[in-house]
Amino acid sequence: MKVLVPVKRVIDYNVKVRVKSDGSGVDLANVKMSMNPFDEIAVEEAIRLKEAGTADEVIAVSIGVKQAQETLRTALAMGADRAILVVAADDVHQDIEPLAVAKILAKVVEEEGAGLVLAGKQAIDNDMNATGQMLSALLGWSQATFASDLKIEGEHAVVTREVDGGLQTIKVKMPAIVTVDLRLNEPRYASLPNIMKAKKKPLDEKTAADYGIDVSPRLEVVKTSEPETRQAGEIVPDVDTLVAKLKEKGII
Amino acid sequence: MQFGLTDEQQMIVSTVRSFVEKEIYPYEAEVERTGEVPEELGQEIKRKTIELGFYACNFPEEVGGAGLSHLDFTLVERELGRGSMALTHFFGRPQNILMACKDEQRDRYLLPAVRGERMDALAMTEPDAGSDVRGMKCQAVRDGGDWVINGSKHFISGAEHADFFIVFVATGVDETPKGPKKRITSFLVDRGTPGFEVREGYRSVSHRGYKNCILYFDNCRLPDAQVLGAVDGGFDVMNEWLYATRLTVAAFSVGRARRCFDYALAYSAERKQFGQAIGKFQGVSFQVADMITEIDAADWLTLSAAWRLDQDLPSNREIASAKLYATEMLARVTDTTLQIYGGMGLMDDFPIERFWRDARVERIWDGTSEIQRHIISRDLLRPLGA
Numbered sequence: 001m002k003v004l005v006p007v008k009r010v011i012d013y014n015v016k017v018r019v020k021s022d023g024s025g026v027d028l029a030n031v032k033m034s035m036n037p038f039d040e041i042a043v044e045e046a047i048r049l050k051e052a053g054t055a056d057e058v059i060a061v062s063i064g065v066k067q068a069q070e071t072l073r074t075a076l077a078m079g080a081d082r083a084i085l086v087v088a089a090d091d092v093h094q095d096i097e098p099l100a101v102a103k104i105l106a107k108v109v110e111e112e113g114a115g116l117v118l119a120g121k122q123a124i125d126n127d128m129n130a131t132g133q134m135l136s137a138l139l140g141w142s143q144a145t146f147a148s149d150l151k152i153e154g155e156h157a158v159v160t161r162e163v164d165g166g167l168q169t170i171k172v173k174m175p176a177i178v179t180v181d182l183r184l185n186e187p188r189y190a191s192l193p194n195i196m197k198a199k200k201k202p203l204d205e206k207t208a209a210d211y212g213i214d215v216s217p218r219l220e221v222v223k224t225s226e227p228e229t230r231q232a233g234e235i236v237p238d239v240d241t242l243v244a245k246l247k248e249k250g251i252i
Numbered sequence: 253m254q255f256g257l258t259d260e261q262q263m264i265v266s267t268v269r270s271f272v273e274k275e276i277y278p279y280e281a282e283v284e285r286t287g288e289v290p291e292e293l294g295q296e297i298k299r300k301t302i303e304l305g306f307y308a309c310n311f312p313e314e315v316g317g318a319g320l321s322h323l324d325f326t327l328v329e330r331e332l333g334r335g336s337m338a339l340t341h342f343f344g345r346p347q348n349i350l351m352a353c354k355d356e357q358r359d360r361y362l363l364p365a366v367r368g369e370r371m372d373a374l375a376m377t378e379p380d381a382g383s384d385v386r387g388m389k390c391q392a393v394r395d396g397g398d399w400v401i402n403g404s405k406h407f408i409s410g411a412e413h414a415d416f417f418i419v420f421v422a423t424g425v426d427e428t429p430k431g432p433k434k435r436i437t438s439f440l441v442d443r444g445t446p447g448f449e450v451r452e453g454y455r456s457v458s459h460r461g462y463k464n465c466i467l468y469f470d471n472c473r474l475p476d477a478q479v480l481g482a483v484d485g486g487f488d489v490m491n492e493w494l495y496a497t498r499l500t501v502a503a504f505s506v507g508r509a510r511r512c513f514d515y516a517l518a519y520s521a522e523r524k525q526f527g528q529a530i531g532k533f534q535g536v537s538f539q540v541a542d543m544i545t546e547i548d549a550a551d552w553l554t555l556s557a558a559w560r561l562d563q564d565l566p567s568n569r570e571i572a573s574a575k576l577y578a579t580e581m582l583a584r585v586t587d588t589t590l591q592i593y594g595g596m597g598l599m600d601d602f603p604i605e606r607f608w609r610d611a612r613v614e615r616i617w618d619g620t621s622e623i624q625r626h627i628i629s630r631d632l633l634r635p636l637g638a
Contacts, residue, residue, distance in 0.1 A: 073259045189271055192305035192318045195263045
C-alpha cells in the first residue's frame with residue numbers, strides 16, 4: 001500500500017507572528033518557515049506504518065511555492081521514500097485554498113494509486129481544517145479526522161478520535177483519508193544518515209496546470225488583525241482576597 | 253562566492269538545534285544546581301545521539317563515523333554550543349586524534365570510541381605547563397621494553413566519564429642552540445591501569461557539571477603498544493589532529509552567543525522602564541546592534557576557517573582568528589546581555605549569569621587569547637623576518 005502524506009510549508013510555530021500593515025495577512029517575508037507540525041505527525045505515522053510492514057511506500061506531497069522543496073526534503077530526511085512538489089504560487093503570501101489543494105491531491109492520489117492519505121488535521125497558519133474532509137468528498141473515500149490512534153486491520157482502519165468530552169473509536173473502510181491530531185505520536189528527528197540520503201531521493205516537480213486545476217482564490221480575506229493584548233494581572237495575597245475579588249467582578 | 257547553506261546543512265542545523273532544545277535545555281537547571289549530570293541522563297543523551305547517527309559524526313565513514321566535512325561539523329558544534337556543555341558532552345565527539353591509532357589500537361580505542369562504547373579524554377595541561385606545553389614535567393622513561401610514567405596532569409575535561417586517556421608525556425630532552433627542548437610522546441592509558449589514578453579536580457566558575465580532573469602517574473608501567481603515533485612524535489600527532497579543537501571552541505562561542513542574544517533581544521523589547529520598552533533607549537538599542545554585528549562577524553569568521561580546512565588551504569591563522577574573536581565576542585555579548593537584564597541578570601532564575609560565567613573559560617582553554625594572537629602575528633611577521 002502506498003501512503004500519501006500532504007505537507008504544508010507554514011510559518012514556524014516559534015516565530016512571533018506580525019500582521020502586515022495593510023491588514024491583508026501575516027508578514028511572511030524573511031520569516032522562518034517549517035513543516036506544519038500536524039503534517040510532521042502524519043509523516044511520522046506513515047513511516048511507522050512502513051516500518052511495521054503495513055505500507056510499502058511513503059510519498060510526501062507539497063502544494064505551494066517552490067521553496068516548499070525544503071519542507072519536502074525534511075519529510076524525506078525523516079524517512080519518506082519520495083516527494084512531489086506541485087508549484088502553484090510564486091508569492092509566499094499566496095495561500096492555496098483547501099478546495100484547490102484537495103482537487104490537486106485527488107489527482108495525485110489517482111495517479112499514484114495511493115491506498116491511504118495521512119494528513120495533518122489542519123495547518124497552523126490559517127487553521128482551515130478542511131482539506132482532508134474535502135479530499136474525502138472528492139474521492140468518495142472514507143474519512144477519519146482528529147486521529148489520536150490508528151490501526152490498519154485488513155480492509156479497515158480503526159481510528160481513535162479526540163472529540164469533545166473524550167475519545168471516540170471508529171472503524172472506516174479503506175481506502176481512507178485520516179487526519180491526525182497532536183497526540184498520535186511524537187515525530188522523530190531526522191537522523192544524520194537520512195539527512196545525507198534525502199538529497200538522493202526523488203523529488204518530482206509539477207505545476208497546478210499539469211493537473212488542470214485552477215488555483216485562483218475563491219475566498220476573500222477581509223481583514224487580518226493582531227489579537228487583543230492581554231491585560232496585566234493582579235497578584236493577591238491570599239485566597240480570601242481572591243474570592244472577594246472574583247465576587248466583586250461577578251465571576252463567581 | 254556562495255554564502256548559503258545546502259539543504260543538508262540546513263537540516264543538520266535544525267536537527268541538532270531541536271535536539272538541544274528538547275533533550276538538553278530541560279535538564280540544564282538541575283545540572284547547574286547540583287553540579288552533576290545524573291548517570292542515566294548522560295546515557296540517555298548518548299543513546300539518542302547514537303540512534304540519530306550523530307555520535308562521532310566528526311569521524312570518517314570508514315571507521316564508522318558520519319564523515320562530515322569540517323564545515324558541517326562546525327555547524328553541529330555551533331548548535332551544540334547553545335546547550336550545557338556538561339550535557340552535550342554525551343552528544344559524543346571523540347577526539348579526532350584517535351585517527352592516529354594503528355593496528356590493534358584501532359580495535360581497542362578508535363572503533364569503540366566511535367561506537368560510543370568507550371569515552372576518551374585528552375590530557376596535556378599540568379600545573380607548570382599551560383600555554384608552555386613543552387614545559388611539562390610528567391615524564392616516561394624506558395625500563396626494559398616498557399615505559400614507566402611519573403607525574404601529574406590537571407584541568408582534564410571529560411575525565412570523569414572517560415574509559416581511557418590520551419596523555420602527552422615528556423620522553424627525553426634534546427640540547428638545541430636555544431637550550432634544552434623536551435621530546436613529547438602521546439600514550440593511550442586505560443582507566444584502572446596500575447599506577448594511574450583519576451582524582452577529583454577543582455570547582456570551576458565555568459561549565460558547572462562539566463568537571464575537570466587531576467591525573468596522577470606513580471610508576472605507571474605501559475608497553476610500547478600504548479604509544480599513539482611515534483615515540484617522540486607527540487608534537488606531530490598534536491599538529492596533525494589538534495588544530496581543529498580551537499575551531500570547535502569558536503563554533504561553541506557563536507552558538508552560545510546567539511542563544512544569549514535571543515534573551516537580550518526579547519528582554520529589550522519587553523522590559524519597560526520610564527514608560528517605554530528599554531529597547532527604545534539608544535543606550536540599549538545600540539548595544540543590541542553591536543551584539544548582532546559581532547555575532548554575525550564571528551559566525552562568518554568561524555565558518556570560513558572551517559571551509560578553508562575543507563579546501564586544504566592554509567588555515568592556522570584563520571582558525572586562531574576565529575577562536576580569538578569568537579571567544580572575546582562571547583565575553584562581550586554575555587556581559588552586555590547581563591547589563592541589559594540589570595540585577596535580575598545576576599540571579600540564577602535566568603540562564604544569563606551562567607552564560608556569563610561559562611564564557612570566561614573560552615578565552616583561556618584550547619590556547620589563550622594571547623596564544624592565538626601570538627599564532628596570528630607570527631604567521632604574518634615571521635615571513636618578513638621579524
